[in-house]
Amino acid sequence: MSNNSLIKGSLQTIILKLLEENEKMYGYEITQRVKELTGGEIKITEGALYPALHKLEAEGMLTTEIQQVDNRVRKYYSLTQDGQKEVSAKMSEFQRFVGHLQRILDPEWKPGLA
Amino acid sequence: MRQLTDPELQEIRKSILRKEISSAEILMEIYDHYISHLEEYSLSEFSNQLFELDQKFTYGYCHALQANFKTEAKKDIYQTQWKVIRSYFCTSRWLFLAGVLVIIFLIATQSRSERETQLLVLSPLVLLTITSFIFHWKNYVKLKPIKKAFRGNGIPIQSSLALPISERMHLPVLLIYTANFFLSRLFELPIPYDQIQAPLATLLTAGLILYFLSLMEVWKIKSKTAWV
Numbered sequence: 001m002s003n004n005s006l007i008k009g010s011l012q013t014i015i016l017k018l019l020e021e022n023e024k025m026y027g028y029e030i031t032q033r034v035k036e037l038t039g040g041e042i043k044i045t046e047g048a049l050y051p052a053l054h055k056l057e058a059e060g061m062l063t064t065e066i067q068q069v070d071n072r073v074r075k076y077y078s079l080t081q082d083g084q085k086e087v088s089a090k091m092s093e094f095q096r097f098v099g100h101l102q103r104i105l106d107p108e109w110k111p112g113l114a
Numbered sequence: 115m116r117q118l119t120d121p122e123l124q125e126i127r128k129s130i131l132r133k134e135i136s137s138a139e140i141l142m143e144i145y146d147h148y149i150s151h152l153e154e155y156s157l158s159e160f161s162n163q164l165f166e167l168d169q170k171f172t173y174g175y176c177h178a179l180q181a182n183f184k185t186e187a188k189k190d191i192y193q194t195q196w197k198v199i200r201s202y203f204c205t206s207r208w209l210f211l212a213g214v215l216v217i218i219f220l221i222a223t224q225s226r227s228e229r230e231t232q233l234l235v236l237s238p239l240v241l242l243t244i245t246s247f248i249f250h251w252k253n254y255v256k257l258k259p260i261k262k263a264f265r266g267n268g269i270p271i272q273s274s275l276a277l278p279i280s281e282r283m284h285l286p287v288l289l290i291y292t293a294n295f296f297l298s299r300l301f302e303l304p305i306p307y308d309q310i311q312a313p314l315a316t317l318l319t320a321g322l323i324l325y326f327l328s329l330m331e332v333w334k335i336k337s338k339t340a341w342v
Contacts, residue, residue: 027143028150046147046170050179058186064339071123072149073142073260 011052013090020087024078061086115153129168133176137274138260140180144171184274191278198328222316231315238322239287246283275336282329
């Protein structure tokens with residue numbers, strides 16, 4: 001599924017939502033979790049993931065933790081308090097957007113009718 | 115998932131070395147990504163998967179990531195220190211600030227000569243210098259395994275978060291000569307020592323002590339979450 005441009009605008013929401021459900025995650029784990037949840041339909045590229053993670057970290061939404069794993073160091077990301085607040089805001093914003101999009105694509109569609 | 119062999123790990127490191135990354139944080143994040151990904155594949159698929167990863171983590175991409183991270187790290191350290199300084203003036207920490215100021219002013223009132231006041235001003239700079247040595251030593255120990263693993267590309271590996279802290283530690287120490295110049299001029303001026311020189315020197319000391327304490331807090335905060 002060629003969905004890079006579709007994912008671009010929702011990547012931050014995806015990351016925040018995943019981190020809300022999982023206490024802490026590392027970069028590669030996020031890509032794998034998205035792949036697993038969508039049956040491989042959505043693939044987050046490394047090219048987009050790390051800049052997004054670093055941006056969220058710089059904005060104070062995420063905090064990091066360094067852990068020794070085997071012979072290497074792993075950087076875990078988790079939500080800050082601001083990040084936790086942002087998840088709900090982003091989620092409702094995203095759901096509103098999906099609702100509007102649905103209305104555009106299918107004018108007959110009414111919320112609540114799946 | 116399998117454990118990668120030493121030659122495979124060597125191959126990964128060689129591949130990452132070619133990207134000439136100097137930021138320890140970026141280097142280790144990419145290294146972890148490579149290993150986590152390649153552990154999922156069999157020995158026969160290793161080379162192809164490594165090649166694919168190299169196509170994703172290109173030289174340009176890694177350097178853009180590194181440049182952004184360094185800029186954000188600088189901004190982050192500046193903002194954290196500023197936040198810490200502001201917190202000294204908040205209701206919850208005013209007692210701490212008052213305590214520090216009382217101690218400095220008490221010591222200042224005990225100094226009777228210009229020499230003693232000069233020593234008072236010098237004390238936070240001496241503290242910063244000592245802390246700077248400890249900071250660099252700790253950083254050196256933390257980075258030693260990475261430097262050892264990734265030696266050979268001639269690029270000095272540094273922590274992107276440690277660098278701005280180190281610069282901030284050096285700043286007042288580097289300014290010591292300028293400060294010394296102005297202080298010596300101040301003490302040469304035919305102005306009453308007790309009325310102007312001593313209070314000015316005390317205020318300068320208080321400012322430097324607060325700067326030092328805030329930097330220590332930034333180090334403490336960042337050492338919990340980052341590589342410093």
